[in-house]
Amino acid sequence: MSSSSQERRVRLLRELTRELRQVTSLGASYVRAAAARLGMPVTDLQVIDILEGAGPLTAGQLAELTGLTTGAITGMINRLEKSGLIQRGSDPEDARRVIVRLDPDAAAMRDITSTLDALGAAWNEVIAGYDEEQIAVLLEVLKRGAVQTRDEIARLRTAPESAEGAVSAPLGDLPSGELVVIGAPRLAVRAGAKGMADLYQARFEGLTPDVKTKGGTVTIRYPRRFMLGTKRKESAEVTLSAAIPWKIAIQGAAAEIVAELGRLQLTGLEAHGGVSMIQLNLPTPSAVVPVKISGGASEIIVRRPVDAAARVRLKGWVSTFVFDDQTFSVMGSDMRMQSRDFASDAPYYDIEVASSASIVTITAD
Secondary structure, three states, X not given: OOXXXXXXXXXXXXXXXXXXXXXXXXXXHHHHHXXXXXXXXXXXHHHHHHHHHHOOXXXXXXXXXXXXXXXXXXXXXXXXHHOOOEEEEEEOOXXXXXXXXXXXXXXXXXXXXXXXXXXXXXXXXXXXXXXXXXXXXXXXXXXXXXXXXXXXXXXXXXOOOOHHHOEEEEOOOOOOEEEEEEOOOEEEEEEOOOOOOEEEEEEEXXXXXXXXXXXXXXXXXXXXXXXXXXXOOOEEEEEEOOOOXXXXXXXXXXXXXXXXXXXXXXXXXXXXXXXXXXXXXXXXOOOEEXXXXXXXXXXXXXXXXXXXXXXXXXXXXXXXXXXXXXXXXXXXXXXXXXOOOOOOOOOEEEEEEEOXXXXXXXXXX
16 A cells, blocks of 8 residues: 555544544434423433333443433433333343333324434435445444444443552541442452551452442442443452441352451351352451351352351252361251350351352361
């Protein structure tokens, strides 16, 4: 390719990119203008437009596509359902999930559809002068561009690699703390060093979750993923102040959960959702501390100090179950055991495993 041809190609690509960005910007402006004409919030019209193009979706999927929180989406769905524009129903592939779909028979949908279709009609006039091969090329460009746009959205939502990506909150005079983690693909929780001035410190790799602190409750919520895949490993690393007692709740499916809590004052821990591997290294209890693990798992490891007693209830099926110096094969539901030094009037761990797993190990180290 000659230098003049290469320069022309670079110039054309630059112009094409600029025009595509302008089309995207004008499309957003059109939605805002249409919402004003229809007398409805822009985000409401955006959700209707998404549902019309993608079909029925869950609230989590709508939150991911719009960038809104699940709480905001829930309020919007309630409002649109009350106006008769959408309907809730069970997912035919999973009755446990609720999906949202448009009500095509709603009277208000006619005005909305005609307003949105006006832009499509204008585009049809533009494309009418092109043959089928040219339209096919344009369609391919737009489809591939949509994929790249989703990847860029995912990149913008990732946490920075530098120390600026750390999140924390001051400890102040809080008497206790609670950590709630929802949907973390990989999670590491540990006790902080003595003298740590923060309530918690957290670092994230991959998609940035929504982090909120209210009082002593720290909530880390990952968005439900819908067409916004990323090739980066997503993980969360959370360090908790050892100066106050903590309750920990982990919800949602995960590849790996590791909790190194040796110096922490733990008042309770619950992990719910499918997980490949969960490993808990517990501190010495100062009272009766409930630990509950539910949902399917491949391997569950719970270690406690040698001087910490434990009472265990196994409510799921396990291929191999190790409890202190005892090993059992193919254990059934609702089995109860306790350590040799167990006393109901002394501090101990009350451990319940309500999930099926390949290997469950509960031991004192």
